Amino acid sequence: MSLEKYKQKRDFSKTEEPVGGKGKRKTLSFVVQRHHATSLHYDFRLEMEGVLKSWAVPKGPSLNPADKRLAMMVEDHPFDYGKFEGEIPAGNYGAGVVSIFDAGTYTALDKGTENDLLKGLHDGSLKIKLNGKILKGEFALVRMKTSEQNAWLLIKHKDEYAVTKKFNIEDLVSKEVKKKGLDFKRKKKEPRKPEVEPDDALAYTSVKTKVKLISRNGIDFSSRYKPIVEALAGIKAEAVIDGELVIEDALPKFYVFDLLSLNNHDIRDMDLLKRKALLFELIKKLDHPLIIYSKHERADKEEEDVVQEQEGEEIESRKETAVMETDREEQYGKKIVKLTNLNKLYWPVEKISKGQLIDYYKGVSEYILPHLKDKPLSLNRHPNGIAEPSFFQKDLDREKIPSWIKTAPLYSDSTEKTIDYLVCNDEATLLWMVNLGCIEINPWLSSYKKPEVPLFAVLDLDPHDVDFNEVIAVAKTAKMLLDQMNITAFIKTSGSKGLHIFIPVSPIYDYDITKEFIHYVGQMVFERHPNTTSLERSPAKRKERIYLDFLQNRVGQTIAAPYSVRPKPGATVSAPLAWDELKAGLTTKGFTLFNMGQRLHERGDLWKDMHLVKNNLKKALTL
DNA sequence: GGCCTCA
DNA sequence: TGAGGCCAACGCGCA
DNA sequence: TGCGCG
Ligand SMILES: [Mn+2]
Ligand SMILES: [Mn+2]
Numbered sequence: 001m002s003l004e005k006y007k008q009k010r011d012f013s014k015t016e017e018p019v020g021g022k023g024k025r026k027t028l029s030f031v032v033q034r035h036h037a038t039s040l041h042y043d044f045r046l047e048m049e050g051v052l053k054s055w056a057v058p059k060g061p062s063l064n065p066a067d068k069r070l071a072m073m074v075e076d077h078p079f080d081y082g083k084f085e086g087e088i089p090a091g092n093y094g095a096g097v098v099s100i101f102d103a104g105t106y107t108a109l110d111k112g113t114e115n116d117l118l119k120g121l122h123d124g125s126l127k128i129k130l131n132g133k134i135l136k137g138e139f140a141l142v143r144m145k146t147s148e149q150n151a152w153l154l155i156k157h158k159d160e161y162a163v164t165k166k167f168n169i170e171d172l173v174s175k176e177v178k179k180k181g182l183d184f185k186r187k188k189k190e191p192r193k194p195e196v197e198p199d200d201a202l203a204y205t206s207v208k209t210k211v212k213l214i215s216r217n218g219i220d221f222s223s224r225y226k227p228i229v230e231a232l233a234g235i236k237a238e239a240v241i242d243g244e245l246v247i248e249d250a251l252p253k254f255y256v257f258d259l260l261s262l263n264n265h266d267i268r269d270m271d272l273l274k275r276k277a278l279l280f281e282l283i284k285k286l287d288h289p290l291i292i293y294s295k296h297e298r299a300d301k302e303e304e305d306v307v308q309e310q311e312g313e314e315i316e317s318r319k320e321t322a323v324m325e326t327d328r329e330e331q332y333g334k335k336i337v338k339l340t341n342l343n344k345l346y347w348p349v350e351k352i353s354k355g356q357l358i359d360y361y362k363g364v365s366e367y368i369l370p371h372l373k374d375k376p377l378s379l380n381r382h383p384n385g386i387a388e389p390s391f392f393q394k395d396l397d398r399e400k401i402p403s404w405i406k407t408a409p410l411y412s413d414s415t416e417k418t419i420d421y422l423v424c425n426d427e428a429t430l431l432w433m434v435n436l437g438c439i440e441i442n443p444w445l446s447s448y449k450k451p452e453v454p455l456f457a458v459l460d461l462d463p464h465d466v467d468f469n470e471v472i473a474v475a476k477t478a479k480m481l482l483d484q485m486n487i488t489a490f491i492k493t494s495g496s497k498g499l500h501i502f503i504p505v506s507p508i509y510d511y512d513i514t515k516e517f518i519h520y521v522g523q524m525v526f527e528r529h530p531n532t533t534s535l536e537r538s539p540a541k542r543k544e545r546i547y548l549d550f551l552q553n554r555v556g557q558t559i560a561a562p563y564s565v566r567p568k569p570g571a572t573v574s575a576p577l578a579w580d581e582l583k584a585g586l587t588t589k590g591f592t593l594f595n596m597g598q599r600l601h602e603r604g605d606l607w608k609d610m611h612l613v614k615n616n617l618k619k620a621l622t623l
Numbered sequence: 624g625g626c627c628t629c630a
Numbered sequence: 631t632g633a634g635g636c637c638a639a640c641g642c643g644c645a
Numbered sequence: 646t647g648c649g650c651g
Pocket of ligand 2: 461
């Protein structure tokens, strides 16, 4: 390996890292640099052939032979890089702060020559003896037998320099060095804030959304205590942490003493000790100087707790976590569905778990599946529940999903590529997609076999701050008009705020026809409710009106399936209705994941005859 | 949620 | 190993 | 010529 890669990654007019430089012959040197970049790691470098063979060691080297430290081999660095310390400016490769942790000379074990070292490098096994200030004695670097070619392990041999105690390299780093790294990361963002009064606060962390810091009386401290918010962003879990904000040495600090929620599990009922054990784990993992775990309950003056192992608590807390992360497997013939994180709360307020969602879909699968048959699906995935952001997915990678999953390749003109849409024709697939975080099920209105031929025309009633009784009145008007045209239509709640009217049609139209038909029906409805409905697309022009959305009738558009749960408060369901249920008292909130089973039992499947009906729109228009 | 990439 | 990124996109009315 | 929309 030459230095080509090294030079290619850097712009030497912008970084002070060395361009080159050759090693001298006599002895070989090594250096370990602490590199506080996007993620803190240590770079382990050995001089060979006049350059520095380099490994990035995420957790840094250890003097404890029990530790196997992952070391990812990276490009060779010039010899002079071993002397480099300082800042790599933002925007450059490896931006952050570099400091030399240790340096010295090294030799190959068994009086090997440099050639032996090169052979060892090639063969994936290096045995060396370091002679540094901190790192002394024998080490082995062994290439892992994984598919990842660059993964090595750095292991201390047992010798007089080895330690048996837990070895944490960061304990050997001076405060000043650590601070420099943190300051660099912080610098770009925001200027220092003046000192403020200490205050109690709750911190809300999350996997994807911003950390929130709210005072006891509801004031948002997030901008006032930005460094704390940024520090807490390192907590890669949903958590509600109780603590106290103070200013010390002109630095804001957050002393934390209780954990109220973790991974969307409300744990306030849990033992205080267990909660504290979980909090301790969380804060230890975060390992941030501004966030300090406090053993005590609200104390006036907390003394900093040295991180110490409390074995009993450790085990306890792990057990607790294990209880919260249950997995299960379902088998349908040869199809095996892995269901994960079943106790995760998808509705944190209502405390409804992913497992309950999956159970609901199992219960209604025989009713929902006929409506999904052969329809391409757009996935709206909420892997962290309804309170966290979701993302959409259409294209599935056949390589990365079980082979029994059915997909339909459909060509997209706009992106000029083929998209493998999910098709859900059985319960196994339904549970598989729900497990991926699909709270709602969104099928097309046409089959993948004839994507341009809609099987339904849909009138979507979208109320914007309109009394639901008016929505009911509008739906009844639509029903009356459709009756006059001899059209058989079906109705359901959207599961959100509105109603969906579905008109199954003969498979002989294109979307322009169904769209224009619904547009026409919409216009007639509008004539009868000119003050409460609107056909305008611009939301500004339909304030406090019911939007008669006919534009849903287009290729690629989706609408929530009947019996689909919606990612909304209360775990509401899009519920098929009988037309005579359209009367005062009806609400969309009344149908939830909890009562649909009972309703199906009492009323049966109100949409079961949907596929027997094939309306003729042309005939209807002539009536 | 799961997979890939990068250090 | 561990963190971060990625995972959609129709076409039409309007400024 | 681009943005917003569901
Ligand atoms: Mn580095
Ligand atoms: Mn709607």
